[in-house]
Amino acid sequence: MTRDLIRASIEASIATKQRLLAACEEQIAALVDAAVACLRGGGKLLFCGNGGSSCDAAHAAGELVGWFERKQRKGYAAIALGHEVPTLTAVGNDLGFDEIFARQIEALARSGDMVIGFSTSGGSRNVVRALEQAKAIGLSTGALVGERGGPVAELADVAVRVPSTNTARIQESHLLCVHILCASIEERV
Numbered sequence: 771m772t773r774d775l776i777r778a779s780i781e782a783s784i785a786t787k788q789r790l791l792a793a794c795e796e797q798i799a800a801l802v803d804a805a806v807a808c809l810r811g812g813g814k815l816l817f818c819g820n821g822g823s824s825c826d827a828a829h830a831a832g833e834l835v836g837w838f839e840r841k842q843r844k845g846y847a848a849i850a851l852g853h854e855v856p857t858l859t860a861v862g863n864d865l866g867f868d869e870i871f872a873r874q875i876e877a878l879a880r881s882g883d884m885v886i887g888f889s890t891s892g893g894s895r896n897v898v899r900a901l902e903q904a905k906a907i908g909l910s911t912g913a914l915v916g917e918r919g920g921p922v923a924e925l926a927d928v929a930v931r932v933p934s935t936n937t938a939r940i941q942e943s944h945l946l947c948v949h950i951l952c953a954s955i956e957e958r959v
Contacts, residue, residue: 892920
């Protein structure tokens, strides 16, 4: 039984990534182009998401501030929103959970920055509010979502819609997109 689960999970992940390649190559390239333009222009990347997607946001920021494959390079300006516990709990308590990322964008973002939201459902209200806030102050926006897209994709200037409705398969593909983004930034910035 366990071996069947292992094989089925790996095969499903491979199949999703094959669909990602077939359907999303242009979307991924557009996201990379926007992020590269942001960093080249002196802006910073602000990532956000919930749960596993929050971990993907932190992973992306960590690879860019630290390094991905090129160890002898300068750090790139990137922040994972929602990882400062006092801010997270204060804003969540005082303004509500929906506002946690929007408030940080209000406080931290500047002209030329880019906000990239992760949401497997495409409907995470706090990610929606983050992109709304980013748009209100004139920032570029990106999104990594599942095939439903939802309001998160609709608000993004560029959205990568992983062709799946399975949360695990979407998150696995988001991580691949993060690695492609980081490798591309290291190559081009």
